[in-house]
Amino acid sequence: MTSSFKRPDGRKVDELREFEAKVGIVPNADGSAMYRSGETIAIAAVYGPKKMHPQHSQNPEKGTLRCTYNMNSFSVSERIRPGPSRRSTEISKITEWALEPVLMLDKFQNMVVDVHINIIQADAGTRCAGINAAAMALAHAGIPMKDMVSSVSVGKLDKTIVVDLSKEEEDYEEGEGPTDIPISMTHSGDITHFQLDGKIDSKQLMEAVELAKKSCEQIYEVQKKALKDSIDLTGGED
Amino acid sequence: MTEEHKRTVVIPGETIKEGDAYLPGEGTEKQGNKIVALRYGLAEEHNRLVKVIPLSGVYQPRRGNIVIGKCNLITFNGWVIDIGTAENAFLPIMETPRYVAKDRLDEVMKIGDICVVQIFSVNGRGIDLTMKARGLGRIDEGIVFRINSNKVPRVIGKEGSMIKIIRDYTNCNITVGQNGYIWIKGDKIEDELFAKKAIMFITEKSFMEGLTEKVEEWFKENGGVKKETKKTEEKSGDKEED
Numbered sequence: 430m431t432s433s434f435k436r437p438d439g440r441k442v443d444e445l446r447e448f449e450a451k452v453g454i455v456p457n458a459d460g461s462a463m464y465r466s467g468e469t470i471a472i473a474a475v476y477g478p479k480k481m482h483p484q485h486s487q488n489p490e491k492g493t494l495r496c497t498y499n500m501n502s503f504s505v506s507e508r509i510r511p512g513p514s515r516r517s518t519e520i521s522k523i524t525e526w527a528l529e530p531v532l533m534l535d536k537f538q539n540m541v542v543d544v545h546i547n548i549i550q551a552d553a554g555t556r557c558a559g560i561n562a563a564a565m566a567l568a569h570a571g572i573p574m575k576d577m578v579s580s581v582s583v584g585k586l587d588k589t590i591v592v593d594l595s596k597e598e599e600d601y602e603e604g605e606g607p608t609d610i611p612i613s614m615t616h617s618g619d620i621t622h623f624q625l626d627g628k629i630d631s632k633q634l635m636e637a638v639e640l641a642k643k644s645c646e647q648i649y650e651v652q653k654k655a656l657k658d659s660i661d662l663t664g665g666e667d
Numbered sequence: 668m669t670e671e672h673k674r675t676v677v678i679p680g681e682t683i684k685e686g687d688a689y690l691p692g693e694g695t696e697k698q699g700n701k702i703v704a705l706r707y708g709l710a711e712e713h714n715r716l717v718k719v720i721p722l723s724g725v726y727q728p729r730r731g732n733i734v735i736g737k738c739n740l741i742t743f744n745g746w747v748i749d750i751g752t753a754e755n756a757f758l759p760i761m762e763t764p765r766y767v768a769k770d771r772l773d774e775v776m777k778i779g780d781i782c783v784v785q786i787f788s789v790n791g792r793g794i795d796l797t798m799k800a801r802g803l804g805r806i807d808e809g810i811v812f813r814i815n816s817n818k819v820p821r822v823i824g825k826e827g828s829m830i831k832i833i834r835d836y837t838n839c840n841i842t843v844g845q846n847g848y849i850w851i852k853g854d855k856i857e858d859e860l861f862a863k864k865a866i867m868f869i870t871e872k873s874f875m876e877g878l879t880e881k882v883e884e885w886f887k888e889n890g891g892v893k894k895e896t897k898k899t900e901e902k903s904g905d906k907e908e909d
Binding site for chain 1: 676678679680681694696705706707708709721722723724725753754791874
């Protein structure tokens with residue numbers, strides 16, 4: 430790893446943007462969470478388990494997870510057209526796949542857990558922010574889970590592996606250009622989601638995964654803290 | 668609490684206890700020699716049994732729970748009742764306290780009527796209800812409103828202590844359904860609304876220490892007058908679960 434590499438915002442190659450997490454921000458939802466990484470802010474709200482409608486999409490074996498990813502029209506500097514797009518449908522599906530392995534929905538036959546992810550401010554890494562927020566919101570909603578999921582995007586700028594790309598870095602033009610690798614993993618280190626946009630050799634890919642592992646550890650601690658802090662346990666309960 | 672309860676907030680996947688001395692209870696799983704939490708809540712150890720008490724989420728129906736629901740549909744052999752769960756609950760004609768003719772079902776309950784019922788069983792096909800116990804039946808007067816079902820143990824208090832205070836100060840009969848619906852019946856609408864206000868206060872302050880005393884104080888501040896405890900029939904839902 431070349432430490433001489435300069436990132437536009439002066440971060441170290443393995444340094445995440447300033448990030449924070451908060452739980453219980455949507456009072457009407459059964460569970461909700463916010464995750465902010467730099468200028469990217471994601472809000473996730475969980476509803477359910479509730480009965481799946483229409484009836485033909487019910488699964489009598491186990492519960493269903495349904496994610497909806499949405500980028501608000503004001504989330505980017507140039508207004509984006511509201512409503513579902515090819516991109517948002519894909520990310521919704523990706524989020525479902527990233528979270529489903531940790532959820533234990535076997536007891537919720539014919540039911541659905543709805544996760545609504547809203548990006549209210551976007552500066553790259555929105556799907557990772559969305560997954561982080563959704564994982565916290567699901568835990569907050571009391572859905573049985575085997576583990577937490579943390580997500581981070583690792584990138585290759587020219588030949589250097591860096592973590593948590595910003596929009597500016599995603600548009601990096603020099604040398605080999607940018608490669609974006611969003612990775613989600615559980616706390617125990619199992620990868621639940623892995624995407625790759627660009628070119629990378631296998632040796633550097635392993636390097637990237639290691640870096641993601643390290644960064645997810647930091648994110649996990651913040652997620653954990655947010656969930657624990659939302660309950661004010663000032664002594665006894667009764 | 669009589670015994671030492673050390674409660675900590677845990678998140679899914681977090682190790683609560685290590686070592687073979689502990690048994691996994693509700694909301695936990697044994698992985699190797701670790702007890703791991705499977706849901707978000709308060710971890711508690713009691714007689715080596717480790718369990719997680721849920722703090723959030725939708726109401727999970729359990730056998731024996733007393734709930735308040737609304738009649739949604741009348742079928743040829745019973746009523747379909749919405750008790751705030753994903754599955755609709757069914758009250759068969761046989762589970763009513765008196766004989767009902769098959770074409771006279773709406774004499775007991777019409778669509779839209781609200782009732783206090785008990786969960787008889789929860790199985791893969793749905794929830795079965797019964798009305799054959801004391802304190803159950805259709806609600807004719809009073810007010811019904813809903814709170815978060817996770818706050819129900821707080822509203823009831825330890826062995827019904829909280830509900831007793833509210834009853835003494837407002838002179839209302841209060842039935843708390845485990846699903847978070849609360850039925851208040853008093854002589855005057857003012858009393859009922861006062862009791863509702865008190866319950867809303869409890870739900871807001873549900874994590875406070877010594878909540879029972881705080882509520883007594885609240886009543887004094889808000890001009891509540893304690894009445895002589897009448898020997899009214901015990902109507903409150905259940906005892907606190909745990």
